[in-house]
Amino acid sequence: MQKGRSVMPDPFQDVSAAGDEMIGQIIDALEDRADDPAMTEIIERYFADLDWxxxxxLLEIGCGTGPVARAAARYRPRTRVIGTDPAEELIADARSRGRDIPNLRFDVCDGAQQPVNAASVDKVILHTVLSHVTHPQAILAEAFRVLRSGGQVVVCDADFSRLSLALCPDDPMEACAIGFSRNFVTDPWLAGRLRPLLTEAGFETEIFRSETRLDLEGHGGPVWTKFATGRLVTDGIIGQPLADALVAECQRRIDAGTLYGFNPFVTVIARRP
Structure with a gap:
């Protein structure tokens, strides 16, 4: 086998095909990110900006294990919240975690084929979804279809093109940030194109802002490092000892208080005319 950069797709495109070990890692990563105070602030900020x-x-497309849908259902207990995802494994986990929330349900379905009627939804949330799909236009078209006139869509996604773990120009940890963006994100540059994509889909943008998810305590860096080094080992680029050393270095920085993970986010709120 020729060694080189992997041609495997972003596993977040088709979680069910990623294998049991990777599915478990994805579930852990999604829930760990949900516990990150920086991520919580971003979500609470766009909740506060919506006209409820x-x-x-409210429909969340691509809900994963459901942390945003759970938060929305608790934030607005009189709102019916539906979370959908194509991965049966993620929806099973989401149902377990949200089983005690009466105004919340989860369904398995394709992102471009939602189980709701046209013009029947007041809010749609796309939280870190579009950077992991090959055709974001199809998801936005479906969001437009299901929203009532005057309804709002929230698109919140990371600008993975600027993801960084570097403390200096030659920091080997930066290879982990680059490797994660290259192999675990379908479109690292999506954030810069969100406004025209929403306009083309028929939406009118009301809010567009950039925010920074800084990881100083290990809510993102360990995931980026573990995923990236695992792929490099699989591709035969590095050996397991180097992968283990990079993971250990990430933990050392957490313990020493020197970890600096830089993960810009963009939040867009747009309305269906």
Whole structure:
């Protein structure tokens, strides 16, 4: 086998095909990110910016294990919240975690084929979804279809093109940030194209802001490092001892208080005319 950069797709495109070990790692990563105070602040900020009706329906497309849907259901207990994802394994986990929330349900479905009628939803959330799909236009078209006139869509995604773990120009940890963006993200440059994509889909943008998810305590860096080094080992680029050393270095920085993970986010809120 020729050694070189992997041609395997972003596993977040098709989680069910990623294998049991990777699925478990993805579940852990999604829930760990949900516990990150920086991520919580980003989510709470866009919740506060939405025009919430009394009751109504919110749909989260690509909900994963459901942390954002759970938060929305608790934030607005009179709102019916539906979370969907194509991965049966993630929805099973989401249902388990959200089983005690009465206004919340989860369904398995393709992102471009939602189980709701046209013009029947008040809010749609796409949280770190579009950077992991090959055709974001199809997801946005479906969001437009299901929203009522005047309904809002939230698109919140990372600008993975600027993901960094570096403390200096030659920092070997930066290879982990680059490797994660290259192998575990479908479109690292998506954030810069969100406004025209939403306009082309028929939406009118109301809020566009950049935010920074800084990882100083290990809510992102260990995941980026473990995933990236694992792929490099699989590809035969590095050996397991170097991968272990990079993972250990990430932990050393956490313990020493020197970890600096830089992960810019963009949040867009747009309305269906």
């Amino acid at each position: 009706p009394d009751g109504g329906t």
